[in-house]
Amino acid sequence: MSTVRGSTPRDDGFVMPAEWEEHDGTWLAWPERPDNWRLGARPAQDAYTAVATALSTHELVTVGVSDEQYPHCRTKLPPAVRVVELSTNDSWIRDMGPTFVVNRATGARRGVDWIFNAWGGLEGGPYFPWDKDERVARKVLEIEAADRYVSPFVLEGGSIDVDGDGTCLVTEECLLNANRNPDRTRGEIERNLRDHLGVDRVVWLGAGVFQDETDGHVDNLARFVAPGRVALTWTDDVDDPQYEISLDARTRLEAATDAKGRSIEVQLIPAPGPLYRTAEEASGVDSVEGTLPRREGDRLAASYVNFYIGNQVVLVPMLDPRRDDEALEIVGKLFPDREAVGIDAREILLGGGNIHCITQQVPVRPPAP
């Protein structure tokens, strides 16, 4: 498929739809590496299987997997899920995958291929190399027969969140981090978002969730749930470092207006935990030099905001029996036309992210003129 040269999505009339707009499908990438996922990644594979299965009733779910694990993965997943070969270094397709953009006037669909450096590369990223991950966006676009824009900026899909109506949420901790685009100014980074997502306004939050190893991806902190409405992870514990982070985000959101001039209503979602890695969980991970170690007592960057909006369901990570029911109820009310489905997601969290981080939507092509 073609690589578009000499223009950006904005130039050509493309925008990134909101996640709640209808999907043709959702992509995942199978977790495999035993130096990140405990017990040879088998418990994580069960959680990924639950996500794929829950989505597969209402859209085409495609799971990418290595040749070596292809037969095992194909056997584990239900028949309605499509399984394709896809070599990866790890399994976070939100971040390494393409961002799909559509042209609402012509009905065309294309993809943006960002530079991927594994969340900071040699300056704080969790592993080396990431060469296979870097090829994933292009491979997904080829299978989807979509032409490709190449952004000259390092960016992960989890570090942006859009309302499909001109506004994008990001965090300074991630997008201005010296390990992403150190030679670019804030203005250049904002212009990259405007050009490649087709947005008109960027709302900057400060830090992401406490000790989030993505350097504060916004998708774990705050998410659009409708135009003018954002869900924010929250704690009332003023002694928790998360308190100041969430308070700062709330303050900024309540002071902001979106691209259409709307003020932003903030829906707080109480955070799980705090949660920590157990000794048993740490001991199941292979120790490999050069990969971020997984240690007993690590605080986990747990947040219910890392949900995924499917065609007729919202998948919400279940992480803490003391808070799960409340979180599921709040998210369910935010999406009254969808069923809120809880997915037991601790095994995904142990790997460094959650349901939104392991999914990537393929929006439908708009009706052609």
Place this chain on the structure above:
Amino acid sequence: MSTVRGSTPRDDGFVMPAEWEEHDGTWLAWPERPDNWRLGARPAQDAYTAVATALSTHELVTVGVSDEQYPHCRTKLPPAVRVVELSTNDSWIRDMGPTFVVNRATGARRGVDWIFNAWGGLEGGPYFPWDKDERVARKVLEIEAADRYVSPFVLEGGSIDVDGDGTCLVTEECLLNANRNPDRTRGEIERNLRDHLGVDRVVWLGAGVFQDETDGHVDNLARFVAPGRVALTWTDDVDDPQYEISLDARTRLEAATDAKGRSIEVQLIPAPGPLYRTAEEASGVDSVEGTLPRREGDRLAASYVNFYIGNQVVLVPMLDPRRDDEALEIVGKLFPDREAVGIDAREILLGGGNIHCITQQVPVRPPAP
């Protein structure tokens, strides 16, 4: 995607269309192994690129390639070609790929996944292992989102040729070879063809092309070009071992009737050569224990019958300047609605097959009722 259990394509009303029926696309698999393809497979890659390019104007061409060669392959091929990751042991998708079947009443399309043992496996096959090849058919069907039938017989796509109207051509040398289905009778093998291709009559030829390492695939010897019409490779040299083979095939074809009771008109196509591997060609192939050696002076199983019928072109292997023009003219006349395009194909021939062996068509879905 689902594996269909408890029924065959025939039970469910599916048949294999003729190759000249309209395609949605064509699949190829990139040649890579240096112990079969000389000079690191680069000359063969040029020939494959020519095939993909010639087809890509009129149908979606998909090329499968290893992760390692993905960037190189993507760069070599024109943008209109779709490139997907696909691990293989070698590059003969006609033989390891699925056979697509359609239901003309419902408009459905599915695929048949045959057992693949690399042309005889440990009893005369050219290499070991073939585990990646064995997974190819399923992977292609997943990307095409097609449900799958599993045949319990060893079979390669190049060993069958259909007229799309109830008749299948095969050779005894291949289908009755002890290295394919030694415990199956001729009747059982014929029933497998009837069940999985939806054909009503099997026309048995004897041997395939002289020293064809596929054990005599029919697609190098004789091919339907229309219902009731077969192209046959031919030599007038009575001292060439090919003479008796082609004469026997001609005799059998002229005595046969097809599934609809038609007699079969035979169009002779003079063979190139005889052609032999040169010292230079042999020296460019890596020597690896367990892989069929490529030696100077090997007679090559060269035939113009190994053409491929695309949507608006027929690709004809160009192999011998003394005969190429005549072959191209004959094939052109056999397909008056298509352009006959010659492809310089010696590098494909050196690897053990030709244009038909490296392609696999995806027929269009019939119009739904």
